[in-house]
Amino acid sequence: MANDLIPYKRPGEDVTAYVTAAVIGKRCVQISAAKVNKAEGLSTTGEGGAYRVALPSGAGANGGAAKMIFGVAKYDQPTIGKFVGVVREGIVPITASAAITAGVSVQVAADGTVVPVSTGVAIGIACDDCANGADCEVALLIS
Numbered sequence: 001m002a003n004d005l006i007p008y009k010r011p012g013e014d015v016t017a018y019v020t021a022a023v024i025g026k027r028c029v030q031i032s033a034a035k036v037n038k039a040e041g042l043s044t045t046g047e048g049g050a051y052r053v054a055l056p057s058g059a060g061a062n063g064g065a066a067k068m069i070f071g072v073a074k075y076d077q078p079t080i081g082k083f084v085g086v087v088r089e090g091i092v093p094i095t096a097s098a099a100i101t102a103g104v105s106v107q108v109a110a111d112g113t114v115v116p117v118s119t120g121v122a123i124g125i126a127c128d129d130c131a132n133g134a135d136c137e138v139a140l141l142i143s
Contacts, residue, residue, distance in 0.1 A: 015086045015088060016084070016085060017029070017052065019077045020052050021057070022054075022078045026073065026092075029053040029070055030056050031051060031063070031070050035049055036052075053070055053071075053073075055110075056112055057110075066120025070086060071142065074086065088140070091138065092140060094136050096113055096131070097115055099129075100116055102127060104116045106124050106136065107120035107121060107123060108123055125139045
């Protein structure tokens with residue numbers, strides 16, 4: 001019993017994350033900093049030991065454009081210190097910042113939108129054509 005694996009999250013579960021910078025819905029987010037309260041049991045901080053996220057930046061070991069993402073914000077959360085829902089799997093709408101053709105692999109841009117993969121990490125596959133500024137149906141490859 002001392003070495004039992006107990007998952008933190010299971011596939012299909014959305015995650016509630018703490019916002020360290022303004023977040024826009026239907027855009028990719030990355031881990032922006034380590035959790036503050038890592039202890040088990042009741043939290044002593046307002047963050048509740050939640051994962052900390054923001055739009056892509058240089059923060060974190062894997063942060064920035066063209067890098068892997070944590071998930072996609074479910075709605076706008078402009079207030080630092082509040083919470084946002086994050087989707088981590090499935091086919092989801094993500095705002096595109098370029099025209100994208102169905103079947104093309106996509107990567108994250110610096111503002112959390114998606115563009116066709118050039119030199120970055122593929123975070124999903126476009127399931128349909130979409131125009132610049134439109135919602136792109138993306139099958140996430142991050143789980």
